[in-house]
Amino acid sequence: MNIKVYTPDVLDEAVNFLQQDGGHIIAGGTDLIIELRKEKLKPEFLVDLTFVNELRGILVSDETIEIGAMTTFEDLINSEYIKAELPSLWECAINMGACQIQNRATIGGNICNAAAAADSIPVFMALEAECIIAGADGIRKMSIDSFILGTGKNSLQKGELLKAVAFKRPQKSEINSFAKLGKRNALAISTIACAVRVKVDNRIITEAFVSTGSLGSKAGRELGVEVYLMGKSITDLNIDEAAEVLSAEVEERLKSRASIAYKKHAVKGVFKEAIEKCIKRANQ
Amino acid sequence: MHVEALKEKISFKLNGKEIEVEADPSMRLIDFLREVLGLTGTKEGCGEGECGACTVIIDGSTANSCLVLTSQIKGKELYTIEGLQKGEELHPIQQAFIDAGAVQCGFCTPGMVLSAKVLLDKQPEPAEGDIKRAISGNLCRCTGYKKIETAIKMASDYMKKDGAE
Ligand code: FES
Ligand code: FES
Numbered sequence: 001m002n003i004k005v006y007t008p009d010v011l012d013e014a015v016n017f018l019q020q021d022g023g024h025i026i027a028g029g030t031d032l033i034i035e036l037r038k039e040k041l042k043p044e045f046l047v048d049l050t051f052v053n054e055l056r057g058i059l060v061s062d063e064t065i066e067i068g069a070m071t072t073f074e075d076l077i078n079s080e081y082i083k084a085e086l087p088s089l090w091e092c093a094i095n096m097g098a099c100q101i102q103n104r105a106t107i108g109g110n111i112c113n114a115a116a117a118a119d120s121i122p123v124f125m126a127l128e129a130e131c132i133i134a135g136a137d138g139i140r141k142m143s144i145d146s147f148i149l150g151t152g153k154n155s156l157q158k159g160e161l162l163k164a165v166a167f168k169r170p171q172k173s174e175i176n177s178f179a180k181l182g183k184r185n186a187l188a189i190s191t192i193a194c195a196v197r198v199k200v201d202n203r204i205i206t207e208a209f210v211s212t213g214s215l216g217s218k219a220g221r222e223l224g225v226e227v228y229l230m231g232k233s234i235t236d237l238n239i240d241e242a243a244e245v246l247s248a249e250v251e252e253r254l255k256s257r258a259s260i261a262y263k264k265h266a267v268k269g270v271f272k273e274a275i276e277k278c279i280k281r282a283n284q
Numbered sequence: 285m286h287v288e289a290l291k292e293k294i295s296f297k298l299n300g301k302e303i304e305v306e307a308d309p310s311m312r313l314i315d316f317l318r319e320v321l322g323l324t325g326t327k328e329g330c331g332e333g334e335c336g337a338c339t340v341i342i343d344g345s346t347a348n349s350c351l352v353l354t355s356q357i358k359g360k361e362l363y364t365i366e367g368l369q370k371g372e373e374l375h376p377i378q379q380a381f382i383d384a385g386a387v388q389c390g391f392c393t394p395g396m397v398l399s400a401k402v403l404l405d406k407q408p409e410p411a412e413g414d415i416k417r418a419i420s421g422n423l424c425r426c427t428g429y430k431k432i433e434t435a436i437k438m439a440s441d442y443m444k445k446d447g448a449e
Contacts (some may be wrong), residue, residue, distance in 0.1 A: 002290055003310040005355040030351045033312060034332055046310065050356045074345060098421020099399065100336060103345040104352065 001036055004045040011054055011163065015134055017047045019159045025049060027070060027109035030101055047161075055108070055163060058082065066132075066166040069108025077102065085169075087281070088126065088176040088195050092119045095180055108162045111144070114218065116151045117191045121219040123178055125211040126195035129167040135160035150217045173206075174199050175234075177277035181270045192266055193219075196274040198229065200282060205229050205237075210271070215250050215263060224249040225271070234282045239275055243268040296357050299367025309355035313347075314338045316354045317364060325365035325394050329423070336422035339395035340364050346402050348421070365394035368401070376442035377401055377435075384435035388426035396422045400436045408447075409440055 005026075008014040017023060022044030026032050035041045049055055055070035058079050065086075067076075076082050076093040083090045096102060096110075096119050110120045111131070124144045131147040133140050136159050144165065147155045156162065170176065175198055182191035193213035199206045208229035213219040225246040229237075251264040295304040298321075307320050317323045317340070329335035331350045338349040341363035368375035374382070377397050387393050396419060403410055403418035410418070415436050424432060 001310040001312075002308055004290055005309040005353065007309070007355050007358060026353065026356075028351075029353055029356065030333055030348075033351050033353065036310075037312075037331070046353075046355075048309075048353065048355045051358070098336065099402075099418060100339060100346045100348045100421040101333060101351075103342075104347050 003036070003043060005048050006045060007048045007051050009051050009053075011052055011134055014047055014049060014052055014161060015136060015159065017045075018161060019136055020045070021158075023047055025112075025161055027112070028072065028104040028106040029109075030105045031109065031113050031115075049108075049161070060169065063169055064166050065169050066164050067107055068164045069106060069111075069162045071107050073097075073102040073105050073107070073110075074099075076107070086127075086176060087277070088123050088178040088197065089120070091178040092123045092180070092193070092195070095119070095178075107165065111147070111165065112154050112156065112162055114148050114150070114152055114154050116217060116219070117193070117214045118219070119178075119180060119193045119213060121148060122193050122211040122213040123195040124165055124167070125219055125221055126176065126197045126209040127167040127170075128209065129165045131155075131162055132164045132166055133160050134163040139163070141166075145220065148218050170197075171199070173201060175278045175281045177274045177281065179270050179273035179277065181266055192263065192270045194267070194270045194274045196271075196278055198234065198278055200234050203233050203235050203282070205232050205234055210246070212246075212250070212267065212270075215267060216253060222246055222249055234279055237275070237279065239272050239279075242275065243271050246271050294354055294358055296359055297361040299363055307354050309353065311354045313340065313349040313352040313354055313357060317349060323364050323366050327391055327394060329391070334423070335392075336395045336399065336419075337392055339398045339422065341398055341402055344402065344405070346399050346421070363398065363401075365397060368397065375401075376446055377404065377439040380439035380442055381432070381435045384431050384438055386427055386431040386435035392422055392424040392426075396424065396432055400439060403436070404440055404443060408443065410436070 006017045024043035026046045026048045055068045057068045059066040073093040073096050110118045129144045130141045131144050178195045180193045191214050195211050197209040208226040210222045210225050228245045247264045247268050250267050254260045291306045294307050314328055317326050327337040329337035333348045333351045339346050340349045343360050377400050381387050399419050399422050415433050
């Protein structure tokens with residue numbers, strides 16, 4: 001395509017290249033290469049992060065989990081820790097597309113492209129993740145909710161890149177899950193994702209985090225149903241009632257859109273699937 | 285006006301051999317393989333990551349070469365369909381595809397075979413679900429997949445026998 005490509009090995013070097021005008025980052029490339037070919041993007045140069053090893057990997061410490069931006073969905077699928085402790089993230093990864101895409105697509109790319117249907121975003125929102133951003137002046141952090149501005153828009157300033165996402169390590173009392181309707185390549189209208197995380201004390205839900213994707217211009221937390229879940233017993237939860245609360249919330253938000261008739265209905269099924277997985281896990 | 289193509293030396297391992305080639309690093313890997321290296325076994329179908337005809341193996345994992353830039357393969361280990369055959373002898377997976385009648389027009393075959401190779405390298409005796417998942421990114425318009433799944437099971441047997449010898 002006759003574009004200059006820088007291939008830095010270390011983070012500082014990558015950030016340095018990005019200080020010039022007209023550059024664009026390439027992470028896995030599974031979305032970007034299509035955009036370049038269609039000339040939707042015409043960068044003067046690319047900064048290829050493939051060789052910046054410090055951006056790839058899953059760091060599990062006592063308190064936190066940090067996932068490097070260049071970590072692939074395959075890396076998540078292969079991680080025993082993620083599979084055991086973060087089924088929401090693992091299920092999102094295994095359902096995100098064909099192997100060829102999972103092997104190349106990265107967490108950072110998925111977040112920064114901020115597609116309305118980017119599955120990892122609701123999962124990280126339910127985990128209250130923070131985005132760690134590297135720039136010429138060092139590191140800054142912000143919640144993923146404020147990092148994503150809307151479809152295709154993130155909060156990176158010129159010269160910055162997403163280094164990692166980090167969140168609190170799930171405690172014993174926490175359960176999380178993910179469900180999704182529709183497949184990749186299906187019309188975006190039919191892809192709805194839902195991530196649920198609850199903290200449970202003696203069977204009672206003490207905190208709830210529910211987020212959805214593809215129901216609006218950006219993924220987001222569903223506060224109404226979170227409030228509904230709080231204080232309820234996870235074993236005798238009225239799932240239908242909870243789903244109605246969520247559906248009403250979605251309807252209120254999207255009422256002017258043509259897709260609402262379908263979406264307010266479909267979201268119930270996706271949510272129920274996710275919460276049922278949580279209940280099953282609570283009973284294990 | 286003549287614009288000088290932006291070329292640089294790219295070195296990597298291709299089908300078991302270290303090579304170094306001058307190329308435009310922003311070229312798609314599929315174009316690099318077909319046009320620069322003349323390896324036309326890798327096919328281009330959709331050009332958008334949907335069909336898997338362009339599948340190659342990079343560091344032991346499958347990738348759609350239409351969604352990889354040449355810059356991204358520096359220092360990596362790459363396998364294309366041309367790397368499977370040993371001289372005249374077909375790879376057991378290729379043989380199994382022929383024996384099972386899993387090749388019709390053949391357009392999807394190189395990609396299918398490479399997806400099958402990565403699967404069998406990791407799981408020599410895959411379950412049916414593993415096979416389905418491994419080829420879920422490879423579309424075939426001709427066979428309806430059943431014969432391809434049979435071929436992969438046969439290949440697993442062939443490879444076991446080969447290994448036992
Ligand atoms: S040509 Fe690459 S996936 Fe179709
Ligand atoms: S044999 Fe024709 S596409 Fe598969």
